[in-house]
Amino acid sequence: MSSETKxxxxxxxxxxxxxxxxxxxxxxxxxxxxxxPLLLFLVITYIFPIGDMFMRSxxxxxxxxxxxxxxxxxxxxxxxDELPPEEVYRGFYEDYKLLAENQQHGKLGQRLNxxxxxxxxITKKLFRQIKRKKIDESASLKEQINKIHxxxxxxxxxxxxxxxxxPYTASKYLKGMxxxxxxxxxxxxxxxxxxxxxxxxxxxxxxAFFVTLFCFFMGYxxxxxxxxxxxxxxxxxxxxxxxxxxxxxxxxxxxxxxLLQQQGIVNDFFVMIGLVADDNRPEMMYNKVGTYVAMTxxxxxxxxxxxxxxxxxxxPSLMRAGKSLGGTPFVAFWKxxxxxxxxxxxxxxxxxxxxxxxxxxxxxxxxxxxxxLISNQIAFHMKTTLDWSFASAMGLMLLTGVLVIxxxxxxxxxxxxxxxx
Amino acid sequence: xxxxxxxxxxxxxxxxxxxxICAFVFFFLIAPLFVIFPLSFNAEEFLxxxxxxxxxxxxxxxxxxxxxxxxxxxxxxxxxxxxxxIIAIFATIGSxxxxxxxxxxxxxxxxxxxxxxxATLISPMIVPLIISGVxxxxxxxxxxxxxxxxxxxxxxxILGTPFVVITVTATLSGxxxxxxxxxxSLGSNPxxxxxxxxxxxxxxxxxxxxxxxxxxxFDEVVVVLFLAGLENTTIPVQMWTGLREQLxxxxxxxxxxxxLLSTLILVSAELLRRRSERLRGINR
Numbered sequence: 219m220s221s222e223t224k225x226x227x228x229x230x231x232x233x234x235x236x237x238x239x240x241x242x243x244x245x246x247x248x249x250x251x252x253x254x255p256l257l258l259f260l261v262i263t264y265i266f267p268i269g270d271m272f273m274r275s276x277x278x279x280x281x282x283x284x285x286x287x288x289x290x291x292x293x294x295x296x297x298x299d300e301l302p303p304e305e306v307y308r309g310f311y312e313d314y315k316l317l318a319e320n321q322q323h324g325k326l327g328q329r330l331n332x333x334x335x336x337x338x339x340i341t342k343k344l345f346r347q348i349k350r351k352k353i354d355e356s357a358s359l360k361e362q363i364n365k366i367h368x369x370x371x372x373x374x375x376x377x378x379x380x381x382x383x384x385p386y387t388a389s390k391y392l393k394g395m396x397x398x399x400x401x402x403x404x405x406x407x408x409x410x411x412x413x414x415x416x417x418x419x420x421x422x423x424x425x426a427f428f429v430t431l432f433c434f435f436m437g438y439x440x441x442x443x444x445x446x447x448x449x450x451x452x453x454x455x456x457x458x459x460x461x462x463x464x465x466x467x468x469x470x471x472x473x474x475x476x477l478l479q480q481q482g483i484v485n486d487f488f489v490m491i492g493l494v495a496d497d498n499r500p501e502m503m504y505n506k507v508g509t510y511v512a513m514t515x516x517x518x519x520x521x522x523x524x525x526x527x528x529x530x531x532x533x534p535s536l537m538r539a540g541k542s543l544g545g546t547p548f549v550a551f552w553k554x555x556x557x558x559x560x561x562x563x564x565x566x567x568x569x570x571x572x573x574x575x576x577x578x579x580x581x582x583x584x585x586x587x588x589x590x591l592i593s594n595q596i597a598f599h600m601k602t603t604l605d606w607s608f609a610s611a612m613g614l615m616l617l618t619g620v621l622v623i624x625x626x627x628x629x630x631x632x633x634x635x636x637x638x639x
Numbered sequence: 640x641x642x643x644x645x646x647x648x649x650x651x652x653x654x655x656x657x658x659x660i661c662a663f664v665f666f667f668l669i670a671p672l673f674v675i676f677p678l679s680f681n682a683e684e685f686l687x688x689x690x691x692x693x694x695x696x697x698x699x700x701x702x703x704x705x706x707x708x709x710x711x712x713x714x715x716x717x718x719x720x721x722x723x724x725i726i727a728i729f730a731t732i733g734s735x736x737x738x739x740x741x742x743x744x745x746x747x748x749x750x751x752x753x754x755x756x757x758a759t760l761i762s763p764m765i766v767p768l769i770i771s772g773v774x775x776x777x778x779x780x781x782x783x784x785x786x787x788x789x790x791x792x793x794x795x796x797i798l799g800t801p802f803v804v805i806t807v808t809a810t811l812s813g814x815x816x817x818x819x820x821x822x823x824s825l826g827s828n829p830x831x832x833x834x835x836x837x838x839x840x841x842x843x844x845x846x847x848x849x850x851x852x853x854x855x856x857f858d859e860v861v862v863v864l865f866l867a868g869l870e871n872t873t874i875p876v877q878m879w880t881g882l883r884e885q886l887x888x889x890x891x892x893x894x895x896x897x898x899l900l901s902t903l904i905l906v907s908a909e910l911l912r913r914r915s916e917r918l919r920g921i922n923r
Contacts, residue, residue: 245749252744253756256737256800264763264797267774274777436664443661457905458669464901464908465672466858468878469894473671475886476678481687483674518668547650576767578861583882593769600773600865613770624765628758 268617275611278387281379284326285313289383302376307360310379311353318345334378340367390611395419415595415612422591425509425581426574430521432514433570434563437521441562444522445529463519471580474512478502478584504586512580517573521566528562561630568627572620592616672898679704679891686886704892715877716893723873726788727856730795734852737796738803739845743837745804746811757804764801768861771798776865786868794862799852806851810844810915843915850908854901 226234282289287309295302317323323345330337343366347353353362364371381399392398392405396413400406407413440459444452462470477484485499494500502508532555540550578593585591592612599609642654682701683689691699708716741760744750763771775794776785784790818840822832838845860875867876874893881890 242749245747246751249744249747249750252747253741253750253760254744256741256760256804257756259737260759260763260797260800263778263793264771264774265759267778268766268770270777271770271774436667439657440661440664443657455665458665460905460909461902462668462672464854464905466875466878466894466897466901468858468860468875468882469675469897469901470671472878472882472886472890472894473675475882476674476686476891477671479686483688515667515671518664547653572765572767576769578767578769579879583879593767596769596773597864600776606773606777609773613773616767617770620765620767624758624762 268614271610272614274607275390275614276386276388277607278382278389279385281326281329281382282385284317284322285310285379287313288379292380292383295380298377298380299373301360301364301371301373304358304360306376307363311355311359311363314341314344315348318348330378330382333382334375336369337375337378340369340375343367344370390608391615393608394612394615418590418592418595422575422593425506425513425589425591426571426577428510429513429517429574430567430571432510433518433521434567436514437518437525437566438559438563441522441525441529444526445532446534459519459522462515463523467516467579470516471512471583474508474515474584475503478508478511503584504589506585506589508584508586509581509589512584513574513577516580517570520569520573524565524569525559525562528559528565532558564630565627568623568630572623572627575620575623576616675891675894675898679888679895681888681891684888686888686891704888707889708892708896711889714889715872716874716889719872719874719877722788722871723857723875726791726795726871726873727853729788729792730799730856731849731853733792733796734799734803735845735849738800738848738852739807739841741800742804742807742811743833745808746814760804761801763797768798768859772862772865775862779866785866786871788871791863791866791871791873794866795852795856795859798859798862799855802851802855803845803848806848807841807844810841814840843911847908847911847915850904850911854904 228234228237230237288306289309291306291309292302295306314323314326317326323341327338327341330341344363347366353359369375389399394415396408396416397405398408440455444455444459447455476482479485480499480501482502484502485494488494489496489499502511536554536558537550540554541547545553575591576593577591578597581589581591582594582597585594593616596609596612596616599605599612642651646654677692678686678688680700680702681689681692682699682703689699708714745753745757745760750756775797779785779790779794782790784793814837818836819832822836823829827835858875860873860879863871863873863876864879867873874897878890878893881887
């Protein structure tokens with residue numbers, strides 16, 4: 219009797235394989251149901267809103283909805299170098315009249331003005347003519363509108379209207395990189411002296427990079443010390459790392475503001491050791507120096523903890539073996555110890571870099587004008603200019619960068635290997 | 640770390656340089672926190688050490704900023720502290736419940752799509768706060784929850800759950816599942832098994848995740864700045880406003896209290912971690 223022919227049955231008489239699959243499926247559903255509440259909650263309150271940010275960032279339906287007849291008529295506008303035909307003028311007139319009746323014409327003027335300077339004036343003039351009922355709807359509207367202002371006779375303005383027709387646009391993303399759609403639809407750079415965003419992106423990368431570097435060079439030695447010292451000393455020193463880690467970010471920023479001010483302790487110390495003159499105290503806050511110093515101290519624990527947890531697992535006998543085989547302490551360190559700590563270095567550096575690239579509070583408080591980062595610009599557009607679609611676009615550009623790093627982190631370290639404390 | 644007696648001079652020097660570097664870094668980490676203590680007892684309004692303080696003159700020290708913090712008429716600290724605690728407590732409870740359930744599911748070896756789900760659940764910790772702030776603000780504005788306590792609590796649950804998920808998953812990784820099977824074979828239903836067997840064993844992880852969630856909520860300012868109205872101001876929001884406008888010593892008094900609170904949390908987290916490691920049988 220071979221085992222292939224006889225099926226194994228459970229006590230209920232069901233084949234074991236089927237029964238097992240059923241049980242597995244039940245377990246799968248059970249596990250999933252446990253995760254479901256949080257997953258659902260996050261999808262609704264967090265993942266969808268990020269999708270909503272994307273919709274806002276590309277949404278350009280305002281004009282599309284305001285000028286339906288115009289854009290319908292523009293489909294028949296063949297030669298774009300010449301003024302559009304009468305029906306486009308009529309469509310625009312009818313759309314505009316409807317907007318004026320609903321008090322929406324101002325919004326349109328402002329939006330078109332962003333597309334091409336000078337629109338606000340000429341739409342206002344058109345509005346006044348309509349209000350005074352000076353336009354004869356039975357005659358040629360093309361002639362009448364052209365007479366209102368010379369810009370209405372300029373084909374570039376009609377081209378600008380046509381450019382706003384598509385309901386979606388990538389223009390906010392281009393703006394985030396200091397570029398824009400030129401009149402002919404090609405992508406152009408803004409003037410050299412107005413390229414503020416590119417400077418901010420570069421500065422954000424630069425600050426995140428150097429903060430990561432500083433954290434690495436400061437964190438590596440102390441992580442090593444903590445991992446090699448006997449427990450009773452290292453526990454005490456660990457408090458120096460963990461207390462800042464648990465302390466409010468604003469408290470730590472406040473203490474740096476006190477230390478770095480012109481009459482502050484750091485400057486006092488420099489004067490005392492004769493590094494700077496008392497009447498010539500350097501400004502260490504409200505610039506990049508302040509941002510670097512404060513951010514390095516604040517993010518240092520995030521470097522030390524992953525390094526420490528990796529170094530803790532390295533047996534000290536490896537170094538002794540390296541030395542006994544003839545390596546000097548330096549060689550033993552470089553060839554044996556250092557390569558073993560690379561997973562920790564990767565985890566720490568990526569963590570610090572990810573955190574630094576999205577930093578907002580500390581740069582805003584100690585950074586001044588030259589220390590602000592891209593996050594500050596996003597907050598500025600959210601709160602001050604209220605250009606939410608632009609803030610969303612920049613936020614998503616930043617997010618893309620972070621997600622790429624997160625993906626690398628996940629490949630290298632694995633998210634489930636993140637250790638806390 | 641004592642050096643062996645045969646160490647060559649150059650390595651001896653290098654060793655002392657290394658110790659000096661470490662000492663400097665530890666100083667750099669911890670010293671800024673200690674500047675706040677003495678200055679919060681300053682009798683004067685300036686944020687520098689006065690001559691009297693340098694000479695340890697008792698008159699140069701006072702509790703006036705603490706009195707101002709508690710009794711000051713125009714000070715919003717009372718309201719802010721109340722809001723902060725209410726929001727943090729509810730956010731912690733929410734994070735613990737949702738996060739622990741999710742961690743239990745994720746630790747099951749039957750869980751499908753484990754990697755991608757874990758990455759999604761952890762994402763609020765990785766996504767820059769400013770982006771989370773914008774996204775959550777859009778949601779809360781649509782749901783009519785902007786400028787309400789509920790909105791802020793929900794936002795903080797989003798930010799706090801990843802910590803609970805991580806710590807509880809870590810605790811469960813050393814969890815011996817045969818004890819729950821034993822309970823089941825003895826006739827216990829799943830809820831009873833969880834309450835009587837699983838929960839007590841993973842409790843250190845749950846509480847330490849809860850502490851993280853509490854601190855995250857208590858310390859969070861970016862998202863609250865988007866969501867809060869005047870009524871929902873919290874301690875970090877008040878500190879942010881104070882630091883932007885004018886650094887008053889009252890802020891230092893508040894900061895001192897916050898440092899004491901974080902010391903308390905650090906000690907409890909540390910004790911929990913050790914207990915948890917002992918329970919999981921990790922000996923170092």
